[in-house]
Amino acid sequence: MPRAHGEPLIRFRIRSQPADFVVDEILAFGPDGDGEHQLLKVRKTNANTDWVARRLASLAGVPHKAVGYAGLKDRYAVTTQWFSVHLGKRAEPDWGLLDADGIEVLESHAHKRKLRRGVLAGNAFQLVLREVSGDSEGLAARVDAIAQQGVPNYFGPQRFGRDEGNLVRADAMFRGAPAEDDRGRRADRHLQGLYVSAARSQLFNEVLAARVERGDWHQALAGERLQLRGSHSHFLAESVDARIRERVASGDAQPTGPLVGAGETLTTGEVAALEAAVAAPFAQWQQGLAAAGLKQERRSLVLYPEALRLDRRAGDELGIAFTLPAGSYATALLRELGDWQD
Numbered sequence: 001m002p003r004a005h006g007e008p009l010i011r012f013r014i015r016s017q018p019a020d021f022v023v024d025e026i027l028a029f030g031p032d033g034d035g036e037h038q039l040l041k042v043r044k045t046n047a048n049t050d051w052v053a054r055r056l057a058s059l060a061g062v063p064h065k066a067v068g069y070a071g072l073k074d075r076y077a078v079t080t081q082w083f084s085v086h087l088g089k090r091a092e093p094d095w096g097l098l099d100a101d102g103i104e105v106l107e108s109h110a111h112k113r114k115l116r117r118g119v120l121a122g123n124a125f126q127l128v129l130r131e132v133s134g135d136s137e138g139l140a141a142r143v144d145a146i147a148q149q150g151v152p153n154y155f156g157p158q159r160f161g162r163d164e165g166n167l168v169r170a171d172a173m174f175r176g177a178p179a180e181d182d183r184g185r186r187a188d189r190h191l192q193g194l195y196v197s198a199a200r201s202q203l204f205n206e207v208l209a210a211r212v213e214r215g216d217w218h219q220a221l222a223g224e225r226l227q228l229r230g231s232h233s234h235f236l237a238e239s240v241d242a243r244i245r246e247r248v249a250s251g252d253a254q255p256t257g258p259l260v261g262a263g264e265t266l267t268t269g270e271v272a273a274l275e276a277a278v279a280a281p282f283a284q285w286q287q288g289l290a291a292a293g294l295k296q297e298r299r300s301l302v303l304y305p306e307a308l309r310l311d312r313r314a315g316d317e318l319g320i321a322f323t324l325p326a327g328s329y330a331t332a333l334l335r336e337l338g339d340w341q342d
Contacts, residue, residue: 159201
């Protein structure tokens, strides 16, 4: 995908060890204080979210579906996130028994309902970049530009699986082949959902890439769907006047790209034509996404990090910290600084 802020300034290594990639989830609400669910704040190390959910369910003696979480978190990292466990009338187990698995339950609160996907305010990142080489002196200006203008809100590579395997399997599904996992076994509903989501994400990335190449990814065009910052609400701007341009320049309203599904496109004019041209080679994917029951939605093209801070360390290491809204990827920011090995 093309970059918006120029050529890579540096090369570096991320996740040399789990503590180099620390993520803290920020919930959009607090615990209820009573109810049949237990809301758990969990710190996990070198573990993926679904595996942790299964371990919580096993210890509590409940089905896997009785465990909820708001978002997926990186495996090769130290991440803090929230889970809910529907205990009903069961006694709360000793969560400390999971410490040996790299799962620490930091807080436990009674709660009335299952934690649903997407109910996040955002995520706070603290990263260590190692073996840094290149133009580190130019980083301060690049970081300032990113703080002011944002970065393209690409879906990150982890969305697509190893060697883009999720896209390969989605393509096979859309062509009528049986859905399979990476071992050739029939994929369950969870995996099929990941494949479909990956294809939808790639179509968004294709549109965003075209806008970045045109240089208008953070500008309003005629027929644009503009999303209000900090919400999922959006409105149609069939024409662009001074007020619209001012709102977009301030970040209050953000241009969006398509999350493809069934139904009529939500844009008009120049934007609708551009998005149709980019999506044209992917007709079978569009049909498959509609058949999967997805509806037309929008996602901001622009990602604005908050509390962005660069921490210069001794030797060839750098620290960087920032907070991102839910659904965005740290890699979208890092790629505007340089190239890395993971």
